Amino acid sequence: xxxxxxxxxxxxxxxxxxxxxxxxxxxxxxxxxxxxxxxxxxxxxxxxxxxxxxxxxxxxxxxxxxxxxxxxxxxxxxxxxxxxxxxxxxxxxxxxxxxxxxxxxxxxxxxxxxxxxxxxxxxxxxxxxxxxxxxxxxxxxxxxxxxxxxxxxxxxxxxxxxxxxxxxxxxxxxxxxxxxxxxxxxxxxxxxxxxxxxxxxxxxxxxxxxxxxxxxxxxxxxxxxxxxxxxxxxxxxxxxxxxxxxxxxxxxxxxxxxxxxxxxxxxxxxxxxxxxxxxxxxxxxxxxxxxxxxxxxxxxxxxxxxxxxxxxxxxxxxxxxxxxxxxxxxxxxxxxxxxxxxxxxxxxxxxxxxxxxxxxxxxxxxxxxxxxxxxxxxxxxxxxxxxxxxxxxxxxxxxxxxxxxxxxxxxxxxxxxxxxxxxxxxxxxxxxxxxxxxxxxxxxxxxxxxxxxxxxxxxxxxxxxxxxxxxxxxxxxxxxx
Amino acid sequence: xxxxxxxxxxxxxxxxxxxxxxxxxxxxxxxxxxxxxxxxxxxxxxxxxxxxxxxxxxxxxxxxxxxxxxxxxxxxxxxxxxxxxxxxxxxxxxxxxxxxxxxxxxxxxxxxxxxxxxxxxxxxxxxxxxxxxxxxxxxxxxxxxxxxxxxxxxxxxxxxxxxxxxxxxxxxxxxxxxxxxxxxxxxxxxxxxxxxxxxxxxxxxxxxxxxxxxxxxxxxxxxxxxxxxxxxxxx
Numbered sequence: 001x002x003x004x005x006x007x008x009x010x011x012x013x014x015x016x017x018x019x020x021x022x023x024x025x026x027x028x029x030x031x032x033x034x035x036x037x038x039x040x041x042x043x044x045x046x047x048x049x050x051x052x053x054x055x056x057x058x059x060x061x062x063x064x065x066x067x068x069x070x071x072x073x074x075x076x077x078x079x080x081x082x083x084x085x086x087x088x089x090x091x092x093x094x095x096x097x098x099x100x101x102x103x104x105x106x107x108x109x110x111x112x113x114x115x116x117x118x119x120x121x122x123x124x125x126x127x128x129x130x131x132x133x134x135x136x137x138x139x140x141x142x143x144x145x146x147x148x149x150x151x152x153x154x155x156x157x158x159x160x161x162x163x164x165x166x167x168x169x170x171x172x173x174x175x176x177x178x179x180x181x182x183x184x185x186x187x188x189x190x191x192x193x194x195x196x197x198x199x200x201x202x203x204x205x206x207x208x209x210x211x212x213x214x215x216x217x218x219x220x221x222x223x224x225x226x227x228x229x230x231x232x233x234x235x236x237x238x239x240x241x242x243x244x245x246x247x248x249x250x251x252x253x254x255x256x257x258x259x260x261x262x263x264x265x266x267x268x269x270x271x272x273x274x275x276x277x278x279x280x281x282x283x284x285x286x287x288x289x290x291x292x293x294x295x296x297x298x299x300x301x302x303x304x305x306x307x308x309x310x311x312x313x314x315x316x317x318x319x320x321x322x323x324x325x326x327x328x329x330x331x332x333x334x335x336x337x338x339x340x341x342x343x344x345x346x347x348x349x350x351x352x353x354x355x356x357x358x359x360x361x362x363x364x365x366x367x368x369x370x371x372x373x374x375x376x377x378x379x380x381x382x383x384x385x386x387x388x389x390x391x392x393x394x395x396x397x398x399x400x401x402x403x404x405x406x407x408x409x410x411x412x413x414x415x416x417x418x419x420x421x422x423x424x425x426x427x428x429x430x431x432x433x434x435x436x437x438x439x440x441x442x443x444x445x446x447x448x449x450x451x452x453x454x455x456x457x458x459x460x461x462x463x464x465x466x467x468x469x470x471x472x473x474x475x476x477x478x479x480x481x
Numbered sequence: 482x483x484x485x486x487x488x489x490x491x492x493x494x495x496x497x498x499x500x501x502x503x504x505x506x507x508x509x510x511x512x513x514x515x516x517x518x519x520x521x522x523x524x525x526x527x528x529x530x531x532x533x534x535x536x537x538x539x540x541x542x543x544x545x546x547x548x549x550x551x552x553x554x555x556x557x558x559x560x561x562x563x564x565x566x567x568x569x570x571x572x573x574x575x576x577x578x579x580x581x582x583x584x585x586x587x588x589x590x591x592x593x594x595x596x597x598x599x600x601x602x603x604x605x606x607x608x609x610x611x612x613x614x615x616x617x618x619x620x621x622x623x624x625x626x627x628x629x630x631x632x633x634x635x636x637x638x639x640x641x642x643x644x645x646x647x648x649x650x651x652x653x654x655x656x657x658x659x660x661x662x663x664x665x666x667x668x669x670x671x672x673x674x675x676x677x678x679x680x681x682x683x684x685x686x687x688x689x690x691x692x693x694x695x696x697x698x699x700x701x702x703x704x705x706x707x708x709x710x711x712x713x714x715x716x
Binding site: 003006007010011014017018021022160161162164165166167168169170171172478479480 | 530532552553554555556558559560562564565566567568570571575579580581582583584585611627631637
């Protein structure tokens with residue numbers, strides 16, 4: 001071991017001794033650990049309940065679909081069903097915006113479920129403070145713990161004049177700084193490492209022991225490590241440069257408030273202002289108007305449906321469409337398919353426009369992460385836990401594709417099998433069993449990272465800046481403020 | 482020379498704290514700086530510690546400019562201020578171990594450090610007690626123990642006996658004298674004429690940043706020292 005390493009370890013050991021003996025570490029640490037464990041237990045119970053409820057509801061929906069009895073395929077399409085997003089075990093850590101957007105969708109003909117397309121889903125930090133989750137504790141309380149443990153690491157030494165005593169030994173200021181940083185990191189890691197192990201264990205117990213979840217959790221813990229290091233660096237910088245310990249504490253708590261309370265709120269406001277969303281009533285009105293008059297307001301629904309019907313018949317190789325059209329009952333299946341296509345085109349347009357606006361809001365919120373590591377980590381945390389807007393959109397897009405396939409299949413069956421029976425035609429369980437399987441699989445960790453590139457960039461930038469500030473302030477520290 | 486000041490000048494804005502100070506202290510010498518508050522004594526000590534930079538001139542330790550490499554300069558010295566500041570929740574032994582490790586001392590075994598604290602006069606039952614329970618005199622003894630443990634070649638003392646009771650002050654002086662006999666060079670800023678006459682080999686009287694008198698401690702009596710000092714103070 002080199003002399004410098006030995007000095008760094010000595011400084012770290014001394015700082016930890018002081019932290020232990022003055023009681024701060026024990027009291028504050030115990031508080032944060034208890035809250036983390038309580039949040040984890042709460043999250044685990046909620047996730048387990050949601051998982052069971054989802055499994056039960058999915059089973060019921062499947063049974064209802066299969067046991068719906070004999071009916072016309074298009075009536076079955078109206079009867080519809082429900083689909084459910086899988087409950088990720090990681091929800092126990094960070095529920096993200098899933099509570100606001102829901103995890104189930106109603107599937108039926110002529111209707112695209114718009115329940116998940118609500119206003120800016122950033123969820124203010126004040127709202128989140130009320131939610132007890134591991135993520136809330138990590139995002140908001142652990143930085144306060146870091147500040148409480150670290151604000152006096154330099155400033156108190158200067159006030160007590162132990163800094164002059166230490167520097168008079170010829171020790172390098174850089175080594176003192178590294179020792180203090182190591183002590184702070186060890187204190188936080190010592191408190192949270194058992195919690196991290198417990199988190200992995202609980203996720204395993206909740207069925208999250210698959211490779212994908214473990215990769216996500218590994219990335220999540222690494223992300224939080226970076227997040228805590230940012231606050232550690234800023235705390236050391238403030239402690240080294242503030243005129244007094246009190247000034248350092250006040251400054252750091254102010255910065256914490258700015259990062260976790262003010263900027264997230266401002267981000268939501270900015271996103272809503274830059275990319276406003278229509279209200280539910282406005283959206284419903286716009287969709288209804290488009291359904292009747294087309295996207296440009298110049299088309300007629302009936303004429304367009306008839307045009308699409310003829311196209312579908314031509315595609316099906318029915319050469320003499322006019323003859324078939326004479327048998328109104330025989331052609332109704334094709335009309336229903338044409339109606340569905342017309343409605344899908346309208347819904348797709350409006351939903352895409354809405355999704356684009358929501359995505360724009362998310363981008364604005366992500367850019368605010370450049371000014372607040374809290375915002376950046378909050379986005380990344382929800383992303384890696386699969387509870388952010390991007391994952392919700394991934395699910396709803398799959399569900400919509402499945403809805404179209406199901407309705408198309410039912411309308412096809414009507415068109416191809418009803419014949420002269422028309423609306424009197426009834427299908428049975430054999431058709432319901434032919435429904436395409438709803439086999440939604442959540443995307444991998446790469447999807448989450450890709451959706452939060454700006455947040456990753458922000459966290460990386462903040463980490464470099466915080467470490468550079470801590471390092472520079474350690475080199476320049478003076479025995480008097 | 483272990484310590485040398487050449488034309489040392491220090492300005493704080495428009496205030497001139499030192500006006501071209503020249504002095505030298507060799508091994509086995511104790512140079513006592515006497516003077517009123519604001520005379521420039523502490524500024525001189527701080528310049529040799531490298532905590533502040535001179536406006537002009539040079540502060541040298543073992544032939545090297547302090548400003549050029551303060552860390553190397555500090556490796557030769559031990560510093561005992563008016564109040565030796567220690568970590569209150571750590572014991573005297575733990576404080577000593579910490580500061581000697583920072584100074585790069587090889588042997589920081591508890592056995593050696595206990596022996597040094599004993600030599601410095603710290604009661605055995607205080608060694609493991611938190612320093613927060615120590616008197617000022619006991620803290621000063623830990624400061625002396627640091628100097629002994631480090632085998633420092635130079636002691637910078639800034640009012641080290643201020644506020645100590647006569648017994649503690651006497652014990653402190655004896656320790657400084659024993660270190661001088663071992664060849665340690667000492668620069669001591671003090672208000673205490675009696676103590677400077679007792680432990681010093683050379684005495685300098687400072688006034689408004691200047692060394693206005695230099696005396697050989699072995700040839701000046703207590704009475705003469707007091708008279709000379711007061712004459713300069715009343716000029």
